[in-house]
Amino acid sequence: MATTLYGNHITVKCPNCGDDVAIGTSTWRPTFREVRVVKAKCPRCGYEGEFCTDWLDGDRLCCPRCGYEWEQKVRGGRSGYAERLHITCPHCGWRFTHDLRPRNSHWGDMILVNKLIYVLRRPRRWEVVVFKWPRDTSKNYIKRLVGLPGERVRIWHGDVYVNGKIARKPRWARWALAKRVWAQNRDTLREKPPWQVLSGKWHLQKRAYRGGGDNDAIIAFSLPITDFTPYDDPEAESDDGNPVADTTVTFTVRARERGRRGWVVAVLGDPQQHVELRLGVGNATTRLYHNGTLVATCPFHISAGSSHSVEFSFVDMRAEVWVDGRRILRYDIDARHRTPDEVWVRLGFEHAEGTLTNISIYRDIFYYPDARSTTLLEGEEVKVSEDGFWVLGDNTRSSQDSRVWGEVPADNMMGRAFVVFWPPWRWQVIR
DSSP states (O other): OOOOOOEEEEEEETTTTOOOOEEEESSOOOEEEEEEEEEEETTTTOOEEEEEESSSSSTEEEEETTEEEEEEOOOEEEEEEEEEEEOTTTTOOOEEEEEGGGGGGOOOOOOEEEESSHHOOOOOOOOEEEETTOOOTTSSEEEEEOOOOEEEEEEEEEEEETTTEEOOOOOHHHHOEEEEEEEGGGOOSSOOOOOEEEEEEEESSOOOOEEEEEEEEEEEEOOOOOOOTTOTTTTOOOSSSSSOOOEEEEEEEEEESSOOOEEEEEEESSSSHHHHHEEETTTTOEEEEEEEEEEEESOBBBBSSSSSEEEEETTEEEEEETTTEEEEEEEEEOOOOOSSSEEEEEEEEEEEEEEEEEEEEEEEOOOOOOOOOOSOOOOOEEOOOTEEEEEEOOEEEEEEEEHOOOOOOGGGEEEEEEEEEESSSGEOOOO
């Protein structure tokens, strides 16, 4: 999973999963107010250090480590400045309180550009490109390429359609645009796992889910999966976004059949369009169902009693299964997909029992036809000229890109962005 490139921003560390939550400061500005900074001890996590008071309630403190708020009589201390925010982490769904201080600010990412590559070959869809802005060629922009010369491009319910067909991402691009929404081994503060038992017997521990039975045993992920982001609105909540049913789940499984045949079960999608994987255990055949209809089979099966890593995705109406680093099945569905009211991520067993660990859930990017609206979902088709390219930003809710100022002439293309080199802790290869 690649991280979206950042402009000027502030980072806040999530106390639950430990990931940095980025808040952009180009469109949002913090309002720092005078507060008291005092020495205290958090009653939840035991952290001892400096705490800020709430500017509205001088006796209400917030722990900078775990985000816990509590009332305590405050005396003394020194003057400081902060803004108290209530943030939902986009990587794990944990909502916490944080006192933002001026020292949290960071400059935008600095990148290296491969300017030779497009001399040797044409730009390719889904690459991150650097170009001269068509409205002012003295300024350089960086966006993701989605439309090639001569193509007809349309954004419809979060997906990109090219010449009337959905533009499916290859695996590298799917992972480049994937946003993690939850990870089992990083969910440290949540008291109960965010899964609902639908059938069978289960023992849900922090790092291992054990279940199974003679029939089926299924659990369902219970947190919202939406395209919300705190980058432009730091106090946005999970329910503020549109549901995203294009998802990928990865997990490690150890299972054994109960009887002659058994399966590991995974379901992705929503009530209108969903796929169900039944991964064979022992001698059982692997099967894939679309909306309850068997559409593909594979003779592959996992060994009973052994651990296997599984990657199952349903993105751009393509179902794909990888086991232990090897693709065993891929199936494309010829159908259009509307934004759903709910998203399904379900795991379990059928005629089998076992343990699920290292579960992680990712969502795909959700594109909007209009950079100024998150309610318009069906855009008009745009014809790209024979000498132009259509580009979109990964922060699709507010990106200034081809949706605003049109295509990029081929002569404006400078090269492909390939690495973030500054700040050093953000070093990464760009995909």
